[in-house]
Amino acid sequence: MNAFDTLKQVIEGRRTTKPAQMNGQKISDEDIKEILALADWAPTHARTEPWRFFVLSGDNLQKFCEHHADLYWANTSPETRTETKRDALLNMGNKASHLVISLMRRTPEAKIITEEEYAAVAAATQNILLGATAKGIASFWSTGGMTHHPAMKLYLELKDEDLLMGLLYLGYSDEQKEGMRKIPLDDKIIWV
Numbered sequence: 001m002n003a004f005d006t007l008k009q010v011i012e013g014r015r016t017t018k019p020a021q022m023n024g025q026k027i028s029d030e031d032i033k034e035i036l037a038l039a040d041w042a043p044t045h046a047r048t049e050p051w052r053f054f055v056l057s058g059d060n061l062q063k064f065c066e067h068h069a070d071l072y073w074a075n076t077s078p079e080t081r082t083e084t085k086r087d088a089l090l091n092m093g094n095k096a097s098h099l100v101i102s103l104m105r106r107t108p109e110a111k112i113i114t115e116e117e118y119a120a121v122a123a124a125t126q127n128i129l130l131g132a133t134a135k136g137i138a139s140f141w142s143t144g145g146m147t148h149h150p151a152m153k154l155y156l157e158l159k160d161e162d163l164l165m166g167l168l169y170l171g172y173s174d175e176q177k178e179g180m181r182k183i184p185l186d187d188k189i190i191w192v
């Protein structure tokens with residue numbers, strides 16, 4: 001298979017797989033390191049390399065889920081919060097192996113606008129998902145729960161100007177998922 005066909009297979013084969021569809025099998029830290037090394041090759045304007053990652057597994061992943069559920073409960077009004085949602089956050093890591101928290105850290109002295117720094121982190125994050133796919137690892141890019149709430153930033157001790165890109169749950173899954181796009185590709189492209 002040539003490089004394009006291999007890349008195409010990986011890109012088209014990447015599917016969002018919810019942690020509930022993972023099987024609890026553990027990923028080696030070596031595989032996680034190799035995947036994160038791919039993130040480091042994302043394009044970066046002015047070489048600010050704004051991507052940063054927290055990697056959690058085992059008890060620390062469980063603790064994060066507990067704290068995430070607590071943050072949700074403490075920061076959501078009694079009229080809108082639900083126990084179903086709290087339990088979903090609490091149990092999010094049960095069958096996942098690792099959680100990679102992907103975030104943007106600005107380089108203050110660089111004159112790169114936030115949008116471009118965030119775009120670079122999105123590219124790095126996609127590299128993680130593709131690296132995982134190539135290794136047969138399922139992934140879920142989530143911005144659910146408290147991801148974008150200021151309480152999460154406080155909990156993670158982030159700086160004011162840091163931005164979370166997402167919570168990436170990684171694990172193995174026995175399920176095969178079909179891809180689906182609603183808008184035809186031709187409707188998204190204008191050839192001039």
Ligand SMILES: Cc1cc2nc3c(=O)[nH]c(=O)nc-3n(C[C@H](O)[C@H](O)[C@H](O)COP(=O)(O)O)c2cc1C
Pocket residue numbers: 014015016017141142143144145165166179180
């Ligand atoms: C920035 C971003 C945030 C996302 N957050 C969530 C989320 O919170 N919950 C969720 O179910 N899916 C989330 N997704 C995954 C999308 O639902 C998923 O990509 C989409 O359904 C298409 O499926 P596919 O990834 O298998 O192609 C997110 C995706 C992106 C890019």
